[in-house]
Amino acid sequence: MNNTDIIKILFCYLLASIAGYCAHRFNLPLPWMLGPLIITALFNLFIHPIDIPVRTRPLGQMIIAAQVGLYFTADAVSAIYSHGLAIIGIALITILLSILFSCLLRKITGTDSISAFLASIPGGPVEMGNLAIRYGVEPGPVIFSQTLRISTIVIIIPFALYYLIDTPTNDALIENIETNSIGMATLSLGAIITSALFYKLRINSPFFLGALSFSCLATSSGMVPVSAYPQEVMAFAQILLGTWLGSTFRKELFFNAGKMLVAICFTSSLLVFFSTLTALLMAHIADINWRALVLGAAPGSVTEMALTAKFLNEDVALITAFHLVRIFMILPNIPWMLMIIHKRSKQVEEFRS
Numbered sequence: 001m002n003n004t005d006i007i008k009i010l011f012c013y014l015l016a017s018i019a020g021y022c023a024h025r026f027n028l029p030l031p032w033m034l035g036p037l038i039i040t041a042l043f044n045l046f047i048h049p050i051d052i053p054v055r056t057r058p059l060g061q062m063i064i065a066a067q068v069g070l071y072f073t074a075d076a077v078s079a080i081y082s083h084g085l086a087i088i089g090i091a092l093i094t095i096l097l098s099i100l101f102s103c104l105l106r107k108i109t110g111t112d113s114i115s116a117f118l119a120s121i122p123g124g125p126v127e128m129g130n131l132a133i134r135y136g137v138e139p140g141p142v143i144f145s146q147t148l149r150i151s152t153i154v155i156i157i158p159f160a161l162y163y164l165i166d167t168p169t170n171d172a173l174i175e176n177i178e179t180n181s182i183g184m185a186t187l188s189l190g191a192i193i194t195s196a197l198f199y200k201l202r203i204n205s206p207f208f209l210g211a212l213s214f215s216c217l218a219t220s221s222g223m224v225p226v227s228a229y230p231q232e233v234m235a236f237a238q239i240l241l242g243t244w245l246g247s248t249f250r251k252e253l254f255f256n257a258g259k260m261l262v263a264i265c266f267t268s269s270l271l272v273f274f275s276t277l278t279a280l281l282m283a284h285i286a287d288i289n290w291r292a293l294v295l296g297a298a299p300g301s302v303t304e305m306a307l308t309a310k311f312l313n314e315d316v317a318l319i320t321a322f323h324l325v326r327i328f329m330i331l332p333n334i335p336w337m338l339m340i341i342h343k344r345s346k347q348v349e350e351f352r353s
Helices: 003-025 031-046 056-071 074-082 084-109 113-120 125-134 139-164 181-200 206-221 231-247 251-256 258-283 290-297 302-311 316-352
Strands: none
Touching (some): 003 031, 056 231, 056 302, 056 316, 084 258, 084 290, 113 139, 113 258, 113 316, 125 139, 181 206
């Protein structure tokens, strides 16, 4: 990376920070993430593309995951256990919907089954993009699909609940948790060590799950003194995530894969719609607030949905549990699912030839 690239990246972060501040001043939902995401995407699409290093995302993930874990008190863990069937049911339905719409995407575009599957299953842009490269398919449409779905959810759901339904919001620190330097240092060190261990063990999403695991264990057990980060640190982490997400939007992708992108937009919208509908129907069965169910069922990334839940004053621990259960049901099983898809695709090609 040369000096010119460094200057471009610093300028992009400056622009993203200004956008976040403006969004904050206008009292928009998730200002420090949505502001950078929107301004970076627009800059990349219409002015000049800037490559934001992917290694900036893990830092933002670790900070947010460590903070989110502070919600996992003993009472919160008990509440999660009491809603286990609803959590697993929502996860299974979301996975089945994803597979269904991946078949629709493949039928509309004629793309290969692996690309369609990775573009549709909610697993995160980084993880699915890496799998696309590993299996020899173009990662661009996959990353775009994952980013589009996350961005759509992060933008639409907070705006809908905030403006249309007048949901009270919370952009402050975690309540009733004292902030002190020793606790923050312990939280940071534990998050880094656990994330490094998860990375070494090749666990998917190691930086988020590792930091989250340590923070949850420390909070629920009460054995390790941890403390919340100041609001400025949380804003910094959101700027990192929003800027990286916005940087994945590329003009070339829109011009070179028009039909594919239109189909991705269509199937992603269907997945979001039916996931929301499932949550609303489940609200009549399970004794859970419908807002929490909508956020829990949303096929987005756990990092961004945890931030959304925090902003909307919903049960962050419960909503994060929805997404963590789905992640643990999806990511470890993707390799063998892709093996079956790849094998079946080869059989179909051989049959046609």
